[in-house]
Amino acid sequence: LQGRTAIFDFRLDTYGGQDLFLDDITVFQGCRLNLRVKLDGALRQRDRADERCIARGLADPASEPYSTSGYVFTGEGGGEVIGSGVLSVTGTNAIVDWVAIEVRDATDPAKVITSRAALLQRDGDVVDLDGVSLVRIGVPAGNYHIAIRHRGHLGAMSASPVALSQSMPLFDLSLASTAAWGTNARKIDGATALLWAGDALGNGDIKYTGAGNDRDAVLLAIGGVIPTNTVSGYRREDCNMDGVVKYTGAANDRDLILLNIGGVLPTAVRSQQLP
Ligand SMILES: [Ca+2]
Ligand SMILES: [Ca+2]
Ligand SMILES: [Ca+2]
Secondary structure (H helix, E strand, O other): OOOOOOEEOOOOOOOOOOOEEOOEEEEEEOEEEEEEHOOOHHHHHHHHOOHHHOOOOOOOOEHHHHHHHHOOOOOOOOOEEOOOOOHHOOOOOOOEEEEEEEHHHHHHHHOOOEEEEEEEEEEEEEEEOOOOOOOEEEOOEEEEEEEEEEEEEEEEEOOOOEHHHEOOOOOEEEEEOOOEEOOOOEEEEEOOOOOEOOOOOOOOOEEOOOOOHHHHHHHHOOOOOOOOOOOEEOOOOOOOOOOEEEEEOOOOOOHHHHHHHOOOOOEEEEEOOOO
């Protein structure tokens, strides 16, 4: 159990669907995050009849991939390991991938108070390591900004502080009607809002040309020379999250980068809207 703790005698608690019977048990005293978010790159999150989504396995790494790719957790996060059997779940609650959640200061939203990795279900629910429960985080109940990041996407944050508690109402960043911090922070698709895909370098912008662009990252991932090469696996350069990095041809990852900077002007840049 994570977060702020207190000692009780003869206390029964439930975690991950299992009852815990102990004379002395450490009872969780933090908040349970009730969050939703959807990814532009994850086709399975866009209600498309796409066989790649069905056929593809789920998030490969059993451990959170952020620590090893340059993201620095604040506070309790880092080193999260997925629960056993979680990856075999199918349907709307199937796990799509890892996300990183940041609890930020209500008045200074640039300040991350604590962050941790969590799992994202196909229907947008952000869940704990058992693939089912609300995400536990060790902050006292109160108002905080909530930011959610995904490798390969631009992260987004609540426009206003959100009241966190052990029983907070759903904060749904996947709804276009839920305000996000900044301007065009998410990709609006009807009533749905998606995190922008195409940050193949994971450096907070989507860039098609010029220094540090994401298109070259895709090309480099497939070897850097032959544009028709592909490479399979769990990679940030796989912008459309179909398990294959592809630079040209049908369902390539380069086109999504161009599309998401506006689709016309290759020098346009889309920046992550996080303070
Ligand atoms: Ca769900
Ligand atoms: Ca980038
Ligand atoms: Ca791909």
